[in-house]
Amino acid sequence: MNTFLETLNSRKGELLSTLIEHIQISFIALLIAAVIGIPLGVILTKTKRTAEVVINVAAVLQTIPSLALLGLMIPLFGIGVVPAIIALVIYALLPILRNTYTGIAEVDASLVEAARGIGMKPMRRLMKVEMPIAMPVIMAGVRTAMVLIIGTATLAALIGAGGLGDLILLGIDRNNTHLILIGAIPAALLAILFDVILRVIQNLSYKKAVTLVGTIFIVILLVALAPLLTNRGDSLTIAGKLGAEPSIITNMYKILIEEETDYNVNVEDGLGKTSFLFNALESDDIDGYLEFTGTVLGELVNIPPESNEAEAVYNQANTALDEQYDMTMLEPMAFNNTYTLAVKRDFAEEHGLETIGDLRQIEDIVKPGFTMEFNDRTEDGYPAIQEAYNLNFNDVVTMEPQLRYQAIESGDINLMDAYATDAELREYDMVILEDTEAVFPPYQGAPMFKQEFLDEHPEIVEPLNKLSGMITDEEMQDMNYRVSVEDESPYDVAEEYLEENNLLE
């Protein structure tokens, strides 16, 4: 409990800002869904056959897994709040549409006849009789949609829309239950709060309800726009994947650029997967992001490394990027965040394991747990290992990155993939098996931009290149440990490193 309160206290600023983001996204998505769903539901009561088709289409949209839907939005609408809101609207449409349709269709026939009989025109009949009588059913649909939106909006953090999902995903990434709760509990409370507001709105007259919703909308819009209005100078957006390391490095980029130029830098750390980021860069939603040389070869340009020399790989990746996408990586840092295979130290000692090849003698007792990505990468993942070392394990379990450490601690698995700079290697007392066949290419981190962008903003190159050749594996491991285990702020850790190494004036 105490640690929970400590975590809460250290995160209260973040909690407030993500809570506000969450409210903004949810409210706007709900409002749009209602503005589309209610009139559409009303129109559908006039054409029964079309109604069934439309409601079925909405039902199909509802079955798309939320993460998939968010992923689909990136190529179309980029990253950030806009695609998140579109995805949420798609989700929320069905309950609102279906309840409006049912509510209106089930108004007592004699009341409709009375309304027609006394000469109400269709619009007046709708507004004065059908809508008010159907309102409880419609609002039940809106409330269902609201709960769906607030829940699903926690995933919007994966495409850079922010919200309480930032805290929850960070908590999952760091294996920090308190952090997860600090994100999840306000989300639940928010759902209850919205429910109360919706009940109040339901009991108001049209005029008052519209005024109230309008006021909330304007306030939210102002809160959303305020930061844009106060911004001086141009702003750049630099992004990174989910995890402590990208957070620290992108914050270093921010500090360096803001120190030496007039630009403001927005750090969009914690974005989902490589493809999310690359798509976002292509569609100019972000200006640059932290990428790794090996990932460029393996996933983006899809060519095998010609050599395992770090510099050669960097040159090869940069040339291919330039040819295929007209993009450039600036000079890389020293640390090599490559894939490795790791085991517990006592397991290694017991079986005399030093290299990956040593695993062949104990193939039968090895229980590997890999990330889905590693299990799937043909160039430098498990398939490549199998081929190079002639290894074949029986049942490979694939799991979320953070769960592997718990699994290896509990003995469910005894071999896992890891990144060389993972803080947990130190935390869980593990050793890395040497890659004698050089299957894993070097993974050196560097900021990646469109060439066109660099041509327009040449002044950012020099500050960013200050990190060239800096930060060793050990330094990175240490900084990762401080952020993910000791819960220090990535910004502070980044700033401290830059100061200690005299990279700031």
Next chain:
Amino acid sequence: MIEFKNVTKRYGSKTAVEDASFNVKEGEFFVLIGPSGSGKTTTLKMINRLIPLTEGYIYFKDKPVSDYEVYEMRWDIGYVLQQIALFPHMTIAENIAQVPQMKKWKEADIDKRTAELMTMVGLDPDTYKNRKPAELSGGQQQRVGVIRALAADPPVILMDEPFSALDPITRESLQDDLIKLQREIKKTIVFVTHDIKEAMKLGDRICLFNEGQIEQIGSPDEFLSTPKNDFVKEFIGYQQKERVTVGEFVSENSQGVNNEDYPLVEEETKIEDAFKVFAEHETVAVKTKDGNKLLNRQDVFKHLSAKRGDSA
């Protein structure tokens, strides 16, 4: 005021109303009656175009109903439903105000009219105007249903079995109120019922339907004195006029009397109440406007048994 000329309504191959022609005069209380499925409600709803007609013409104020803008025409034709169908989310005053609002009356005029109408049907405006329909009894609700139809002072009111959902006592009191009301407001009323007693009590003229056809149109007296055919006879004879007061048991032919040898009974006395007098006396004198008339036990029993269809 309303004229039907050879009006036919068909649903596919089924004929609901066939070749109906009649004329409802201004200020007349015109009753459409018949067994269920005879076409009486269809006929009513063709007047305000809730049901479109198939053939023929219906005139409202000498113009075919199809020539009117349908919504505006309905503002001039009040409509009372069997299901009452007050709007449950509106107050009583709001329910009544609907047509005046659509006619763009001033707020003050609407308030005044609402209060006036509520008073007319015995609902205190201050007590009831802000209540919801569910807070009223069935009889009170249908009183509101009637004044909702009257609100904008339309020349014509259509009533579709308005009292059939009410209990007998309430129904009777609403019938009485409607007669009183009609004397004051002199509207043209077209009234659908399946209850011949109600038709006889309320109607200036009755129009009897059977299987989509009109069997007879005439005043209640004409129905009693000259029923056109066996169907009409059966329909009304089945529920022949019930004699309720002592006065209805005496006729012009009854013997007059001037002395005080017999106990005297007022003609408005209910026959049931007179029974205890008959228990003691063979013959009583009934006080009528034509002087006192004699009525004996035999006459009473003859009439009562005839009413039940037995031979005297």
